[in-house]
Amino acid sequence: MYFMTNNSPFRYELLHADARTAARLGRLHTPRGIVELPTFMPVGTLGTVKGVDIRRVRETGAQIILANTYHLALRPGEETVAALGDLHAFTGWQGPILTDSGGFQVFSLADRMKVSEEGVEFRSHIDGSKIQLSPERSIAIQEALGSDFIMAFDQVVALPNESSVVEEATWRSVRWAERCQRASRRSDQMLLAIVQGGLDPGLRRRCAHELVAMEFQGYAVGGLSVGEPPAEMYAALDVVVPELPADRPRYLMGVGRPQDLIEGVARGIDMFDCVMPTRNGRNALVFTDAGPVRLRNASHERDRQPIEAGCPCPACEHSRGYLRHLFQSGEMLGPILASIHNLTYYQRLMARAREAIAAGSFAEFRAERMRGWNEPS
Amino acid sequence: MYFMTNNSPFRYELLHADARTAARLGRLHTPRGIVELPTFMPVGTLGTVKGVDIRRVRETGAQIILANTYHLALRPGEETVAALGDLHAFTGWQGPILTDSGGFQVFSLADRMKVSEEGVEFRSHIDGSKIQLSPERSIAIQEALGSDFIMAFDQVVALPNESSVVEEATWRSVRWAERCQRASRRSDQMLLAIVQGGLDPGLRRRCAHELVAMEFQGYAVGGLSVGEPPAEMYAALDVVVPELPADRPRYLMGVGRPQDLIEGVARGIDMFDCVMPTRNGRNALVFTDAGPVRLRNASHERDRQPIEAGCPCPACEHSRGYLRHLFQSGEMLGPILASIHNLTYYQRLMARAREAIAAGSFAEFRAERMRGWNEPS
Ligand SMILES: [Zn+2]
Numbered sequence: 224m225y226f227m228t229n230n231s232p233f234r235y236e237l238l239h240a241d242a243r244t245a246a247r248l249g250r251l252h253t254p255r256g257i258v259e260l261p262t263f264m265p266v267g268t269l270g271t272v273k274g275v276d277i278r279r280v281r282e283t284g285a286q287i288i289l290a291n292t293y294h295l296a297l298r299p300g301e302e303t304v305a306a307l308g309d310l311h312a313f314t315g316w317q318g319p320i321l322t323d324s325g326g327f328q329v330f331s332l333a334d335r336m337k338v339s340e341e342g343v344e345f346r347s348h349i350d351g352s353k354i355q356l357s358p359e360r361s362i363a364i365q366e367a368l369g370s371d372f373i374m375a376f377d378q379v380v381a382l383p384n385e386s387s388v389v390e391e392a393t394w395r396s397v398r399w400a401e402r403c404q405r406a407s408r409r410s411d412q413m414l415l416a417i418v419q420g421g422l423d424p425g426l427r428r429r430c431a432h433e434l435v436a437m438e439f440q441g442y443a444v445g446g447l448s449v450g451e452p453p454a455e456m457y458a459a460l461d462v463v464v465p466e467l468p469a470d471r472p473r474y475l476m477g478v479g480r481p482q483d484l485i486e487g488v489a490r491g492i493d494m495f496d497c498v499m500p501t502r503n504g505r506n507a508l509v510f511t512d513a514g515p516v517r518l519r520n521a522s523h524e525r526d527r528q529p530i531e532a533g534c535p536c537p538a539c540e541h542s543r544g545y546l547r548h549l550f551q552s553g554e555m556l557g558p559i560l561a562s563i564h565n566l567t568y569y570q571r572l573m574a575r576a577r578e579a580i581a582a583g584s585f586a587e588f589r590a591e592r593m594r595g596w597n598e599p600s
Numbered sequence: 601m602y603f604m605t606n607n608s609p610f611r612y613e614l615l616h617a618d619a620r621t622a623a624r625l626g627r628l629h630t631p632r633g634i635v636e637l638p639t640f641m642p643v644g645t646l647g648t649v650k651g652v653d654i655r656r657v658r659e660t661g662a663q664i665i666l667a668n669t670y671h672l673a674l675r676p677g678e679e680t681v682a683a684l685g686d687l688h689a690f691t692g693w694q695g696p697i698l699t700d701s702g703g704f705q706v707f708s709l710a711d712r713m714k715v716s717e718e719g720v721e722f723r724s725h726i727d728g729s730k731i732q733l734s735p736e737r738s739i740a741i742q743e744a745l746g747s748d749f750i751m752a753f754d755q756v757v758a759l760p761n762e763s764s765v766v767e768e769a770t771w772r773s774v775r776w777a778e779r780c781q782r783a784s785r786r787s788d789q790m791l792l793a794i795v796q797g798g799l800d801p802g803l804r805r806r807c808a809h810e811l812v813a814m815e816f817q818g819y820a821v822g823g824l825s826v827g828e829p830p831a832e833m834y835a836a837l838d839v840v841v842p843e844l845p846a847d848r849p850r851y852l853m854g855v856g857r858p859q860d861l862i863e864g865v866a867r868g869i870d871m872f873d874c875v876m877p878t879r880n881g882r883n884a885l886v887f888t889d890a891g892p893v894r895l896r897n898a899s900h901e902r903d904r905q906p907i908e909a910g911c912p913c914p915a916c917e918h919s920r921g922y923l924r925h926l927f928q929s930g931e932m933l934g935p936i937l938a939s940i941h942n943l944t945y946y947q948r949l950m951a952r953a954r955e956a957i958a959a960g961s962f963a964e965f966r967a968e969r970m971r972g973w974n975e976p977s
């Protein structure tokens with residue numbers, strides 16, 4: 224079963240819809256190959272997945288990576304990236320790349336910000352220089368970077384917040400999405416709109432309606448995983464996902480823990496990204512089927528076990544005792560190996576989720592994984 | 601042509617002696633495989649080659665690595681290493697490992713040191729705890745670590761220094777070497793003595809004579825590359841190497857730049873180690889046949905060239921512009937990739953030196969390399 228979107232070289236293919244959950248197995252056809260869905264995208268903020276060389280990123284099983292428009296526009300600048308080829312030549316990643324729009328970073332990192340209908344004016348968090356970002360400018364940067372998936376520029380507000388503030392930002396984001404759609408000219412890039420609306424179900428639903436009517440090629444759910452309890456995030460997905468067209472990919476931005484990924488998949492999400500595997504890895508926290516392991520814990524001093532038996536990653540060639548030693552000694556290799564293990568864990572988790580959906584056993588897989596993660600370790 | 605040393609499982613095999621220099625092509629047979637000589641040993645101070653996972657270390661072409669007795673004894677302690685298997689299980693390196701004796705580190709890193717004929721008492725540079733090291737204790741630690749090549753414990757003095765101080769330390773080191781020989785019991789470890797003597801040719805020669813008479817399985821030249829001009833180091837080699845037995849391996853400790861390796865090979869040295877590839881790599885300085893390249897230099901901002909065309913390492917998959925961006929942004933991947941390139945460069949240099957000796961063209965190779973390194977870049 225194929226769904227075509229205009230004459231785009233991008234195509235979402237549904238392979239199997241789970242009978243007992245909203246989980247779906249699919250494929251995203253792109254000019255740079257197929258992405259199996261659901262998928263997890265490692266985050267390469269500045270054009271590097273922190274601490275992991277691109278060959279190792281490939282080895283984790285990743286099929287698509289993410290980079291940040293805001294960070295790259297500030298350093299080294301999109302013109303320098305373009306002068307060096309494009310984001311693929313720059314990073315050495317020949318598969319598909321998704322760039323965010325910069326909206327989230329502007330509203331969380333920039334200093335002294337002024338928002339108007341036109342866009343945002345702010346000061347760089349690096350050197351304080353004055354910068355403007357607008358829907359058109361965000362698209363222009365993403366076109367210069369040459370990513371394959373680009374995101375609409377949106378206004379992000381902190382949560383919780385006054386409903387009038389959330390509402391205003393939501394409708395402004397919808398108007399900005401329309402401007403992004405008009406500004407976007409490259410047919411080899413797929414633009415995704417972002418559903419906002421905070422934790423207000425009605426607003427989320429109306430926002431989704433508006434954006435769906437505008438016929439984007441894909442839809443993201445934004446503004447979640449910003450500190451709210453997981454149950455509220457899942458509730459927002461329960462509201463939004465059914466409003467989205469079944470023939471287009473759905474991306475839950477910035478999420479999350481392994482259990483959040485599985486819960487997202489169960490609600491029909493196809494794409495995820497999160498800094499957690501690398502950020503936690505740098506802090507000596509690694510993921511396993513039996514829950515997270517703190518490698519700095521003294522109990523691992525003479526622990527001959529690998530992080531996880533059967534894991535093919537270069538970290539699991541070593542004992543937990545060795546990895547603990549690396550962290551205790553401040554050796555770079557500790558963060559490197561823990562990051563690689565966590566990225567490998569996330570990719571294997573998604574691969575197992577895909578297999579379970581295909582086998583009709585996703586509900587059992589989900590229950591089994593939740594039991595493992597919640598066991599006291 | 602085979603030279604056997606007692607019933608040791610270690611065996612030095614001379615394959616080809618260069619006609620125009622003292623360079624020699626050989627093989628070191630060990631219980632953990634063959635090391636082709638001349639060889640460069642990457643330094644894994646704390647059981648990790650800084651920033652480079654062990655699979656990547658193998659990929660550089662390294663055949664033997666080095667670890668530091670002093671550092672490992674302090675952290676995590678040789679008993680913890682032994683509890684986790686041995687140094688091979690700990691590091692994941694299944695090939696031969698050489699451990700130094702701790703002498704050099706005690707005399708350069710430790711605080712408040714007291715030297716007696718018995719040994720050294722000092723305070724740890726990490727936590728100030730009081731530690732004693734002696735020839736017997738150094739061997740016991742190296743036996744617990746389970747390395748394949750172990751070094752005699754020696755007294756190192758700063759240079760330049762009063763001749764009486766240098767002389768006393770030299771003869772004490774000889775007496776300590778004898779104690780190490782008596783203390784060493786594992787037949788699967790090969791003990792190397794260290795020729796000291798500062799920059800005094802007569803003392804160096806007499807020290808070598810004494811140690812050679814004691815029939816060690818291999819000989820190191822120590823106390824060089826401590827700040828003296830390269831010409832003085834080469835002059836010391838010209839004096840010492842002819843005194844060493846032709847049927848045993850010769851190791852020049854802590855050396856050095858690519859040109860020092862080639863000059864050492866030309867003088868009959870078989871083994872080298874140095875932190876330079878990784879330390880310089882972390883500081884954005886990378887080695888090429890046309891001399892060192894400073895990746896932070898603004899001239900590389902939009903430089904599409906790799907560090908070195910034809911280099912198979914993961915760094916050379918990228919442009920210099922990308923690598924510069926990583927360093928400018930403080931990304932871990934900069935030091936990682938630059939370290940891997942430098943280690944790869946050193947291994948390829950040694951491989952080319954071996955090929956040149958085999959082909960009878962080492963003198964031409966040496967001249968050609970020196971021209972490249974000395975060109976203004
Ligand atoms: Zn692993």
Ligand SMILES: [Zn+2]
Pocket residue numbers: 907908911912913914915916940941944
């Ligand atoms: Zn290279």
